Amino acid sequence: MVVLKNLKQELSRFRLRLLAAAAFVLFCFGLLLARLVFLQVLQHDSLSDRAEANRVTVVPIVPNRGLIKDRNGIVLASNYSAYTLEITPAKVADLDATIDQLAQVIEIQQRDRRRFKRLMEESKNFESLPIRTKLSDTEVARFTAQRFRFPGVDIKARLFRNYPFGEVGSHLIGYIGRINQAEKKAMDDWEEEDLANYRGTEYIGKLGLEQSYEHELHGITGFEQVETSAAGRAVRRLAHRPPTPGNTLHLSIDIRLQALVEQLFGERRGALVAIDPRSGEVLAFVSKPTFDPNLFVDGIDADSWRDLNENIDKPLLNRALRGTYPPGSTFKPFMAMAALNSGKRDPRLVIQDNLTFSFGGRVFGSPEVDRPGPKDMRLAIVSSSNVYFYSLANEMGVDLIHDELEPFGFGRKTEIDLQGEVTGDLPSTEWKRRKFRRPEQQKWYAGETISLGIGQGYNNFTMLQIATAVSTLSTGGLRFKPRLVREIEDVVKHEQRRVASDALSPLPLRPADVDVIRNAMHGVTLEGTSRTVFAGAGYTSGGKTGTAQAIGLKAGEKYSSIKADERKRDHSLYVAFAPAEAPTIALALIVENAGFGSTSAAPIARRVFDYMLMGQYPSEEDIALTQQGKSGPPVGTPRRAIEVPLPGQPAAASAPASGAASAAAAVASGASR
Template sequence: MVVLKNLHQELSRFRKRVLAAGAFVLFCFGLLVARLVWLQVVQYDSFAERAESNRIAVVPIVPNRGLIKDRNGVVLASNYSAYTLEINPEKVVDLDATIEALGQVIEIQARDKRRFKRLLEEAKHTDSLPIRTKLTDEEVARFTAQRFRFPGVEIKARLFRSYPLGEVGAHLIGYIGRINQAEKKAMDDWEEEDLANYRGTEYIGKLGLEQAYERELHGTTGFEQVETSAGGRAVRRLAHRPPTPGNTLNLSVDIKLQALVEQLFGERRGALVAIDPRNGEVLAFVSKPTFDPNLFVDGIDADSWRDLNEDIDKPLLNRALRGTYPPGSTFKPLMAMAALNTGKRDPRTIIQDNLSFSFGGRTFGSPETDRAGPKDMRLAIVTSSNVYFYGLANEMGVDLIHDQLEPFGLGRRTDIDVQGEVTGDLPSTEWKRRKFKRPEQQKWYAGETISLGIGQGYNNFTMLQMATAYATIASGGLRFKPRLVRDIEDVVRHEDRRVASDALTPLPLKPADVAIIHNAMNGVTLEGTSRLAFLNAPYQSAGKTGTAQAIGLKAGEKYSAIKADERKRDHSLYVAFAPVDHPTVALALIVENAGFGSMSAAPIARRVFDYLLLGQYPSEEDIAKTQMGQTFAPIGTPRRAADVPLPGQPGQAASAPAVAASAASVPASGASR
């Protein structure tokens, strides 16, 4: 009985163990089923998407950047395809060793390594970075044969920007460069659609038109959906949407004229802006010295960057847009226009010019070349009388001068279609209160007004502002926003969208008053300070020379160009428009530290007018002499502009400008000196 009882107990315990084990197995099986349901049912979509992502990759396709052309169709910015050797840092175990090994297959210079290091420091979670660009076919073949040795390294075909004319027009065209961290941060605020358009893009416009018209030039990024292997290499294409190329910018600028002016400046510093007063189109936009934008295309090397930044001549400074200068005597016709518009002085009023003007115990003098005698408004402009305009400034006062000349575009941005324009300084009592911090500096003193009349004192303007002001004078009050881009060509729809000719409210100038200023400025070219530069010109032009102090002088101190340091010498300025009766071009230019406006600036203006109105290009001898400030009227035999090729482009001459229908055909007369 005891044995049976023990047997029953053992069987009972065994059954319990079996039941417990069975329950545990069922529990585990339930967990497995639940996990399978979770993975296969609940999480199916998520894991299916992840699995598909491992198999399918979406590769962005960067669009061709839009072209930039001048008014005659000359290509100023284009694209070309080239091979680059690129490294994905995240897939390389020993980066330094890999670069050294690559150097045994393909030449990698020290500057390539420095640029790669800089890009590596700036980049975050990027796919690949170039260690070498613009590989030859032989270099591509050598690497391809040994590609298995370099995981994480590959050759890619990339689009590169090209500026065929090099330094010509660099400031207005600008350049593209790699997107830096500051730009990436700014892009975070973009709309998702705009941001998506830059996936796969590493470059963006940095300066000039490349920057201002980035959205037009960039185009729309396409994509390619490909099936990839386990190693991440494309096996076959599943879907494809081609990119849309960027639009073409057609400029109003004549690049051959631009190149000519840059050549005429030679090694000198300065700026020139030429505008069509009938519509605001910019014909030339020169800043000297200039630079080669091709240096920036695939990342400028440290040596070139240092040279550009440390150059005392500041080649990266756009002097036409950001350089501000006292206008000197080129300000006088504007003062006369303000006087006529307000009735402050009758043009027939005679002022006795004794070559000095006294005010508040101080004597304001005149250059030694001035002639004493009675002068009306016309003669005061022709002879560039300081005394006449000292007195006029005193009569008008600083605030009236400001209010009359600000509408001409002085002391404010013109809203030209490039970024970075400065306002310059057209002083007023309110301007001075804002300009200075200390109370004693904020007060306007009556004696400060006197120098304003001859374009000195606090007056500081860009050549763009001066050209805009004289375009308004030339047109009799018509005003336009200056524009570098004439129209934008949609390369897909083959439609042109007009950009220039954005008219502003005209100024209510009286035709009789405008005629007085035109006649006086014409007199400057016939009997005044620019008569030698325009000797025998077969058209009538209007102009005004200016010689502006680069540094201030103490009371009673005399200026000596011979003794002065080269960078402390006076600036040479000229403003002009032509033909007088129906102006088609207005310009303003400065040659820094070059002395009298009649000797350096006016001769350049003469050659610009000869090019635009006559289709003439100066002789090589004339260009060489003009670069040194040793010419007035052209010398040698001028050439047909159509026959002269662009710099560095032998035999590829751009179309010559048509001779303006309004150009006068009667030779100038009365040039007695």
């Protein structure tokens, strides 16, 4: 009985174990079945896409960047293909040792190492960075033969930007550079479509037109779908969409004129802006000194960057766009226009100029070369009378001056198609309250108004603003937003889209008042401070010289005590338009610390007008004298502008007809441009 009882117990335990084992097996099969349903049904689409992604790779194809051409079709920015030696830091165990070994195969200079180090600081560790660019075919072959020695190092074919004229027009053209981390972060805020178009793109516009027209120049990124093996090797191409090249920018700039003006400045600092007053098209946009944008294309090395960034002459500063200066006596025609427009002074009113003006216990003086005597408005402009405009500023007051001159573009951005423009300073009582923090500094004192009349005091403007104002004055009130780009060409559709200069509402200036000012400015070239420079010109023009203080003088201090320091000397300015009867060009220029406007600035303006209106290019002798500030009317035999070779090119390469040639033809035939 005991044996039978034990047997029943053993069978019972066996059945329980069997049931438990069966349940466990069923449970496991249930898990497998659930996992199978999850993978094959619920996750089918997702896993299918991932499997396909492992098999198919989408490779972006970066488009060719658009060209930049001047008004005559001369290429100012182009592309070329070259090989680069690149390192992915995350894939290299010992970076310094690898570079040392590479240097035994391909020449790697110290500047290449310094540039690579700088790129590493601006990029992520897993990005491929160039250690050498523009490899020769021999260097490519030499590395390829020993590629197995260098994991994480590869050779890639890349497009590079080229600026064939180097420093000429560098501030307006700008340059491209590698996208840094700050720019990548900013790109995250772009629309998805725009962001997708930049996949694979490593270089973007950093300055000038390259930056402002980045989306026009970039083009549309293409792609290539490639089937890959398990090892990641390409097996075959599945789909392909070619990239669309960027659009071509056609500028209003005449690069030959641009190069001439930069040459006329020589080693001096300054800026010039020339505008067609009938449309707002910018003909020349000069900032001196310049820089070579080619230095930035494949990453500027530390030494070159230090030379540019720490240079006392600030070659990276766009003086035409961001440099602000007191306008000096070039401001006087605008003061006179404000007086006429506001009814504050009749042009026939005669003021006795005794060379001094007293106000509030202070005596405001005149240059030693001025002559005393009675002067009406025309003679005050022609002779550049300080006393006349001291008294006028006192009569008008700072707020009326501001309200009359702000519509000309003073103290506000012109909205040119470049980024980084500054506003300058056209003072008013409200302006001073915003400008300064301390209450005692915010109050406007009547004595501060006096010096405004001669373009000093708080007045500070860019050459772009002054040139725009001269353009408006010369046409009797027509206003345009200045533009550097005339047309944008779609290179695929072969269509050109006009980038029209936006016309602003004309100023309500009375023609009789405008004639008074224009006639007075014409008189400056006949009997005033620029008469010598414009002697014998084959056209009429109007102008005004200016000599502006670079620093303020202390009470009792004389200019002669500081002019020994070159950077403290007065600035030389000139504003002008031509032909006087129907202007087709207006300009403003400054030569920093160069003294009288008639000796340094006006001669440059004369040669710009000779080029645009007569098709004449100055002789080498004349250029040398102008660079030294020792020229008057042109000397030597002028050359035909279209026959002068472009910078760095032989005479045969300068075939495209220039704007100067067509302008000269128009003058000869009596046609208007």
